[in-house]
Amino acid sequence: MAYLDHAASTPMLPEAVETVTAAVTAALSAAGNASSLHTAGRHARRVVEESRERLAAAVGARPSEVVFTGSGTESDNLAVKGIWWSRRDADPRRTRILASAVEHHAVLDAAQWLADHEGATVEWLEVDGQGRVHPDVLREAVERDPSDVALVSVMWANNEVGTVQPVRRLADVCHEFGIPMHSDAVQAVGQLHVDVAASGVDALTLTGHKFGGPLGVGALVLGREVSCTPLLHGGGQERDVRSGTLDTPAVAGLAVAAALAVERQPVLHARLSALRDELVRRVSEAVPGVVLNGVPVPSPDRLPGNAHFSFPDCEGDSLLLLLDARGVEVSTGSACSAGVARPSHVLLAMGADEDLARSSLRFSLGHTSTAADVDALVEVLPSVVERARRAVLR
C-alpha cells in the first residue's frame, strides 16, 4: 500500500495518540468538564489551558488568541462570517469580502453564503497561472473603495496545487487600510514555517488531522483586537466567540501534535521536498505529456509534500479507481458530499480548461512517506494511465 493523500489526512503522531489515549482513559475515573468549578473540572481546564499555551507557542501566537473549534471548516466559517458580521455591524458600509478564487470550499461557500443571505458582496481575487494572488491584485481591489471592505481571506497554501501565497505581503496591504486578514493555514502548519505574529494575519485557521493530531478538532487563531461575532451561542467557553464543551482529549492531542510537528518542520520540509522532487521527476519520465500544475519544483513556494498533475486525455476518476485497485491511494482534489468529482475550481481559476481540470490527480506526502511510496506509484502509473486513456467517454 502507498498512501499518497496526506493532504486529506495524515496519520496521527504516536505521541498524540498517547496523549489522547491517556486523557480518554482518565475520563474513566474523572468526568471533567473544563467549565466546571470543582477539582475534576479544574483538572480538565488545566489540560485545555496548557494545550492552548502549547499550541500558541508552536504557531507564534498568544494563548488568548487560540480559539479551539471542531474543525478547519468551523474555523474558516467563524473567521469569515464572524469577522464580516462584526465589521458590518460596526460600519454598515463594510459589506465587501475579498477572497482568492482558489480558497477551500469552507471559505468559498461561507463567503458565498454571506452574499446570498446577508447582503455581502464577494470579489474573488484572481490568481496567476500558478495559483498565486499578487499583492497588486489585492491592492487594486481594496483601493477601489477601502471603506467598504469587511475582510480579506487568502489561504496560506493551496490544498490542491500546493501554491504558497505571499501572506506577509498581502497582510501588509490589508493593514495599510486597516482591514483584517484571515488565512486558512490548514495545509501549511507542519509543512511550512507558520508564525502568526510574523505573518501579520489577524485570523488563522488550523486543524489537527493535517499534522498528526486527532480528527475533529481545530483552532482559529484570532488576534486579540479582532472582533468576531459568534456562530455558536451558549456557554461562551472560548473567549465568548465559540461555545460548546471542549473535547479535552482532542485538544490535548492537537497541541502535542502541533508542538512536535512544528519542531520537526524544518527537517520534514527538507526530506519531503527532496522526495516530492523525485516523485515529480519520475512521474514526468514515466508518463510523457503529464503536466505539473502549480509552481515548478524545486521551489520554496510550493508545499513540500504536494505534487499535482494533469494527465491529458484521462479522467481523474478513472486514474483514482485504477490506482486504488493497485494499492496506491491518491485524490482527485477536494471531494464533495456525494463523492462526485467536479472539475477543480482551483485549476479553472488558474486558467485550465474543464477537460484538463478533470484529468488531474493530487499526490501528497507527509511524515510517514518513504521512497517506497514513490516507487509503488511509479511502478503502476504508466499502465494505469494507458488504461485510463482508453476509458475516456467519447
Added chain:
Amino acid sequence: MRLLAALSGGVDSAVAAALAVEAGHDVTAVHLALSTAPATLRTGSRGCCSKEDARDAGRVADVLGLPFYVWDLAARFRAEVVDDFVAEYAAGRTPNPCLRCNEKIKFAAVLDRALALGFDAVVTGHHARLADGVLRRSVDRAKDQSYVLAVLTPAQLAGTVLPLGGLTKAQVRAHAAERGLGVADKPDSSDVCFIADGDTAGFLRSRLGAQPGPVVDALTGAVVGRHDGAYAFTVGQRRGLSLTTPAADGRPRYVLGLEPVSSTVTVGPREALEVEEVRAQRPRALTALDLPLSCEVQLQAHGRPHPCTVAADGDGWRISLASRVTRPAAGQAAVLYDGDRVLGSATVSG
C-alpha cells in the same frame, strides 16, 4: 470475473452485487450520479438521484466490503435521456426514459468505461434472466424488466450480468435482510427518476413552455376543448382532458392522436384506439429472425404479450396482431417474445 456493480442505492442492485460477490467474482461498486442538482433527501419512492441514495449505495458497498466510487454521468444523462425525453414529447411521441437510460448510459457509457478499465462485465439489479446471450423474463412476472433491456445489442448483453432473474422481489428483499443490507425495506422506485414530484406535464411545461391548442373530436371535427400543450397528453389517455363539450353519445373519449405542429389533440371513442397492426422502426434482433415470424409482442412496460405475426416493412417491422389491441403510443417499444425469451425490439412509429 472482474465485475463492476452499478449500485443505485436500492435493494435490487444491492442484492445483485451481493450475489456476484458470493459467486466468487471480484466486484467493484459504482453509483451513477445522474442529476446535476441532486436533492439531499429522497422524495417519495423515487430512487437513484438523491444524495441519500448515493449514501445508501455507499453503505451497501461498505457492508459487502467493496471499493466504491461515484461516477458523474449527469451531463451525459441530461443530454442522452432528459433532453431526448423532452424532444420526444415535443414531437408528439411518448418515450420510455428507463429504456433510453439502459441503452445510452448503463449499458453504453458505463459498460464501455468498465470494459476499458479492465472489468469483464457490468452487474445490475434488473429483473430478467440472462444466460448464454439469451435474455428471458424474470421468474417474477410482475417485476420483469426484460422489456426495458430488450433494446440492448448482443454485444451489450455479452458484457452484462443479471443475477436477479431467478428470484422474486420478495426473495430479493429476504436476501437483503439476511445480509444485513439496510436497503432491504426501501420502497421500490417508480415513475421517472428525474421528475422528482412526478408531475410530468409540469416538467414538460417548464421545459417547453405553454403551447396552447385545440382538442378536436375525431368524428365530428368539432373543437371540444382547449389545452396548454399537446406534450402533456399520451395516446390512450382518458383522464384530465377537461373537455368543454360532452360527446354526443355521452361515452368517454380518449386521446387518439397528437399533432405537435398545430398543437392539436385529437380525441374519440375507445374503439378508435383499437388497432390490428402496429408499425415499428429501428429494429434490433437478439437472434436471427426469420420473417415473417409468429411470436408475441409486448407494447408497454407493464403490458401483456399479444400473439402476432411480424413481417418486414422497409427497414422496420409490420406487426399484425391476432386480435385488436389498444394502439400503443409512438415512441414506446415493441418487444418480441417467444414465450419468456426476448427476440428483439423496435420503436413504435404508428
